Amino acid sequence: MRVQSAITALAVLVTTVAAEDRVSYDGYKVFRIDTHDNSEEIHRLIDGLHAVEVSCGESDHFELAVAPEDVEAFQALGLDASLLSEDLSVDLELEGPVESFYESEESNYTIEVRQQALPALSWFSSYRPYADHATFFSQMQAAFPQNSRIFNVGNSHQGRSIYGIHLWGPNGQGNRPAIYFHGTVHAREWISAPVVEYLTWQLINGYRNNDALVRSFFNKYDFYIVPFVNPDGFVHTQSSDRLWRKNRQPRSGTSCVGTDGNRNWNFQWSTPGGASTSPCSETYRGQAAGDTPEIRALTTFTNSLRTRGIKLFIDWHSYGQYILLPYGYNCQARAPNHNAQMSVAAGYSSAIRAVSGTRFTYGPSCSTLYATTGSSPDYMGGAMGAEYAWTVELRPGPGSGSSGFVLPAGQIAASGAEQWEGIKYVLNTI
Numbered sequence: 001m002r003v004q005s006a007i008t009a010l011a012v013l014v015t016t017v018a019a020e021d022r023v024s025y026d027g028y029k030v031f032r033i034d035t036h037d038n039s040e041e042i043h044r045l046i047d048g049l050h051a052v053e054v055s056c057g058e059s060d061h062f063e064l065a066v067a068p069e070d071v072e073a074f075q076a077l078g079l080d081a082s083l084l085s086e087d088l089s090v091d092l093e094l095e096g097p098v099e100s101f102y103e104s105e106e107s108n109y110t111i112e113v114r115q116q117a118l119p120a121l122s123w124f125s126s127y128r129p130y131a132d133h134a135t136f137f138s139q140m141q142a143a144f145p146q147n148s149r150i151f152n153v154g155n156s157h158q159g160r161s162i163y164g165i166h167l168w169g170p171n172g173q174g175n176r177p178a179i180y181f182h183g184t185v186h187a188r189e190w191i192s193a194p195v196v197e198y199l200t201w202q203l204i205n206g207y208r209n210n211d212a213l214v215r216s217f218f219n220k221y222d223f224y225i226v227p228f229v230n231p232d233g234f235v236h237t238q239s240s241d242r243l244w245r246k247n248r249q250p251r252s253g254t255s256c257v258g259t260d261g262n263r264n265w266n267f268q269w270s271t272p273g274g275a276s277t278s279p280c281s282e283t284y285r286g287q288a289a290g291d292t293p294e295i296r297a298l299t300t301f302t303n304s305l306r307t308r309g310i311k312l313f314i315d316w317h318s319y320g321q322y323i324l325l326p327y328g329y330n331c332q333a334r335a336p337n338h339n340a341q342m343s344v345a346a347g348y349s350s351a352i353r354a355v356s357g358t359r360f361t362y363g364p365s366c367s368t369l370y371a372t373t374g375s376s377p378d379y380m381g382g383a384m385g386a387e388y389a390w391t392v393e394l395r396p397g398p399g400s401g402s403s404g405f406v407l408p409a410g411q412i413a414a415s416g417a418e419q420w421e422g423i424k425y426v427l428n429t430i
């Protein structure tokens, strides 16, 4: 009892400290800024403000959340800006609390694992703490013991395992081309992990229930699913700063932390215009291609998939509801099978929309959204020969402004369900 209450007291203390360390967005106002091709100058002007960019990248505009003490200074700059949100913290509340699944279900967990039961679908009713996700994948693996394994790609900067689950069908593992998913390279894009988990759950469930369509996928492919490419960043969003994007790697000569893993891959890395060379930027590319522990480990792992080939790669992000095809580094560059990719993407978009009307725009990454260099899909398509290499930007839609990274928990299952219909179409068509 005494030990228990000491632990409880410690837990309370830790919680209190964590709450005090948390970045508050109380009173932050969110603006949409039109750049009028003057992006560099605008960034120079806003450089000294307490503000955070809340866009995924930049086309002719971007979104900026400005701290209350600097709103006046921001407005005095006279930029072409419109107000999207009066108070970012109110938008963040819409997400609902992060609730532990396995703590409340603890008594059932051992029994469920022994019975090889899949996790209950109520998993998808809330956002979950980081530790729960590993338990979720352990339970999934235990429910599919002859046809799956948990693998470790390598470790993050802070030493967390970058883990994944490998699923296979008849005739053993590693004999078929890869369907390869990455999630959460951008830490604040919380919907990406649960959607990837939803797809994994459906694949295993379908195989176990002898669903003919799902079985046909396993006859053709092995699945490699990495839900947290950037675990340090994700943990940071849960403990300290909900809107953190990059990894947590410091760099010498700057107090700014973090590199954008999706600008760090070794393909067209040094091409100008699709990433930042400033360590303080949200799209900082690093000092050299692949110089983050996360992308270095994933590059080695990805190379190992080349023997059987990568049929389809998807990097799952939010937000904006886009299906983005090659390429990001150049708005004229197209994949050799571009027409086939456009056709599959069109069918994918229609299959999503048929579920509950959600519209996903599709097209080549650079010309549809904005330029990106050193991105994972460009690397997969351009350097690894992946036949289809896409970015999918999940809910909410492009007009969501300030609350784009915050999708109410009530929409997690619906996001998963529409993607499952879309992915079934894709896997049945490619």
Ligand SMILES: [Zn+2]
Binding pocket: 056, 186, 189, 317, 318
């Ligand atoms: Zn992203």
